[in-house]
Structure formats: structure tokens, C-alpha cells
Amino acid sequence: MPDLLKDILIGLGTSAFIERAPKIADSLIHLSCTMLPEELRDRYRHDWTSTVACIDGNLSKLGAAVQILVSVPAIRRAFGLAPISESTFIFLLAMSNMLMGAVLMIADFYFNGLTGKVAPDFLILWIPVMWLSFLSGLVLGIKLVWDAYKAGSFTRMIFTACGFILYISWFNPDLLLNQETAWASLSDSTILPTFLAGIAMMTHEKYFMRRVRR
Amino acid sequence: MKPLRSTKNILQVYAAMLQDPGGQHYALELSRDSRVNIGTIYAVLARLEQHGIVTSAVEDVDPSAAGRPVRRYYRFTGDGLKAARQDLADAQRAFTIGGFANA
Numbered sequence: 001m002p003d004l005l006k007d008i009l010i011g012l013g014t015s016a017f018i019e020r021a022p023k024i025a026d027s028l029i030h031l032s033c034t035m036l037p038e039e040l041r042d043r044y045r046h047d048w049t050s051t052v053a054c055i056d057g058n059l060s061k062l063g064a065a066v067q068i069l070v071s072v073p074a075i076r077r078a079f080g081l082a083p084i085s086e087s088t089f090i091f092l093l094a095m096s097n098m099l100m101g102a103v104l105m106i107a108d109f110y111f112n113g114l115t116g117k118v119a120p121d122f123l124i125l126w127i128p129v130m131w132l133s134f135l136s137g138l139v140l141g142i143k144l145v146w147d148a149y150k151a152g153s154f155t156r157m158i159f160t161a162c163g164f165i166l167y168i169s170w171f172n173p174d175l176l177l178n179q180e181t182a183w184a185s186l187s188d189s190t191i192l193p194t195f196l197a198g199i200a201m202m203t204h205e206k207y208f209m210r211r212v213r214r
Numbered sequence: 215m216k217p218l219r220s221t222k223n224i225l226q227v228y229a230a231m232l233q234d235p236g237g238q239h240y241a242l243e244l245s246r247d248s249r250v251n252i253g254t255i256y257a258v259l260a261r262l263e264q265h266g267i268v269t270s271a272v273e274d275v276d277p278s279a280a281g282r283p284v285r286r287y288y289r290f291t292g293d294g295l296k297a298a299r300q301d302l303a304d305a306q307r308a309f310t311i312g313g314f315a316n317a
Contacts, residue, residue, distance in 0.1 A: 043286075044256070046272075050283030051242050051252060064252045071253030078260035 021058035025065035032065075035072045035088050037081065044075070218265045220301045223250050227258050228298040231268075231288075235295055238287035259288055267294035 033045045073083035230247035245255045262268045268288045
């Protein structure tokens with residue numbers, strides 16, 4: 001790509017980002033509010049919105065919103081609450097599951113040419129990460145099904161359980177025990193499905209279940 | 215509730231508020247004066263409010279007439295003012311005894 005074109009694109013991208021920074025800041029404030037209990041949300045939404053509105057500069061507004069988001073656990077502690085709420089915990093769990101899936105997918109793609117030549121040490125390094133990815137999904141799945149069961153929503157429970165069973169069936173940890181087929185199992189039967197299941201579960205929790213709760 | 219531990223951020227907020235002990239302060243002003251970032255200011259003020267050191271109230275103005283959003287003002291309670299002065303004095307004394315004064 002010619003340097004001039006690259007400079008123009010970078011310039012356009014940067015200015016578009018700066019233009020959008022206040023909107024991103026608003027979204028971050030909204031996100032911060034959702035991490036607080038309901039009785040505090042209105043108060044802090046008003047306080048934070050008015051404070052950020054009084055700050056000059058789009059990027060400074062965004063910086064302030066990031067600082068606010070980071071301070072939410074401390075505010076929760078000040079009110080005698082756990083630093084993160086249960087729904088945030090689930091969200092972080094789903095995110096970490098997806099992130100690990102993505103990291104493994106990239107690692108698999110990168111080292112694919114080396115399949116068969118890779119020393120067992122490398123697999124020893126990756127198998128725990130793979131298991132961690134699997135276990136975090138497992139915990140998330142159990143939590144979601146249990147919550148739906150407790151809430152007494154049959155449809156929600158069926159939806160979540162189906163997603164959970166799909167996740168378990170896609171993941172085939174037995175193949176990992178055989179090192180000769182370990183790479184094949186990583187690339188074909190685990191990584192992509194794990195990643196997709198992570199996205200599906202997170203979407204389900206963030207949008208479908210929230211809509212049902214309303 | 216756990217007793218309030220006077221952290222560096224809390225002391226900086228006390229120092230900023232004690233410039234006008236009877237006055238009303240808003241979060242952004244305190245953030246600038248105390249050099250504590252805006253996120254941390256809200257956490258500090260929440261702790262102080264929970265411990266009865268400060269109280270807060272939203273000002274009663276028309277935002278369009280004032281030309282700015284409505285602010286929440288914080289002010290010391292009677293006991294809070296004494297506690298803040300005491301904590302700040304203790305911190306200054308500790309710093310003087312154990313810090314640069316003997317260097």
C-alpha cells in the first residue's frame with residue numbers, strides 16, 4: 001500500500017475514532033451503570049453523565065469514562081457489595097472462554113505447518129489452556145442452566161441446556177489424550193466449536209435472557 | 215461496616231475539601247484539586263458518604279439556565295469535618311516524624 005494512502009487511511013480512522021469517542025464514553029458509562037445494583041444506577045448514571053459532559057475534549061471524555069468503568073468494583077465495595085456482580089462474572093467467564101478459544105485457534109493456525117514435528121512439551125503447554133477453556137465453558141453452562149431452572153422458566157432452561165449439550169458434544173477431550181491425533185483434535189473438533197459455542201452462549205446470556213428478564 | 219482506613223486518595227480528597235471546609239464540592243472539581251482520577255474520586259466519595267464523613271445532594275438549578283448539567287454537591291458533616299482534620303493532622307505528623315524532617 002502506498003505510504004500516502006496509508007497515511008490518509010490512518011488519519012481518517014483516527015479522526016473517526018476521535019469523533020465517536022463521546023458516544024463510546026456514553027456506552028462505557030451505561031456499561032458501568034449496569035454493573036451497579038438497580039437502586040444506585042440512576043444516581044450514578046446522572047452523576048457520571050453530567051461529569052463527563054463537563055470535561056473538554058473527546059478523548060478526555062473517553063478517558064474519564066474508562067476510569068469510571070475501572071472504578072466500579074471499588075464503588076461496589078464502598079456500598080458493602082462484592083466487587084463484581086454475578087452477571088458480570090458470567091460475562092467475564094464467557095469472554096475468557098472466547099478469548100482462550102481465539103488464542104488457541106490462532107496458535108493452531110500458526111503452528112499447523114509444524115503438526116507432527118512439534119515436541120510434546122508444546123502440547124503439554126497447550127493442553128492445560130485447552131482444558132481451562134473447556135472448564136470455564138462448563139462452569140458457565142452449569143451456571144446458566146441452574147439460573148434458568150431456579151427462575152422457573154422452562155423455555156429458557158431448554159434453550160440453555162441445548163446450547164450446553166451442543167458445547168459438550170462438540171468438545172472432544174478424549175482425543176487430547178492421544179498425542180498423535182492431538183493437533184487434529186485441536187483444529188477439527190474443538191477450537192472452532194469452542195469459540196462458536198462461547199459466542200453463542202454469550203449472545204444468549206446478554207440478549208435473549210436479558211430480554212426475557214424484562 | 216469496616217472502619218474507614220485513611221488511604222492516600224482519601225487524604226488527598228480531605229486536603230482538597232478542607233481548602234473550603236464549610237463549602238460544597240462537586241466530583242470533577244475535587245478530582246482536579248486533589249489530583250485523584252475521576253473514577254477513583256467517585257469510589258472515595260462513596261466510601262466517605264457510607265461512613266458519614268460527607269453528605270451529598272443534587273443542586274436545584276435549571277440546567278438550561280445554568281448552562282451546564284446539574285451537579286451533585288458533597289459537603290462535610292459535623293463529625294466528618296473533625297475526623298478529616300484529625301486524620302490529615304495525624305498523617306502530616308507521621309510524615310514529619312518518620313519522613314523527611316529527620317533526613
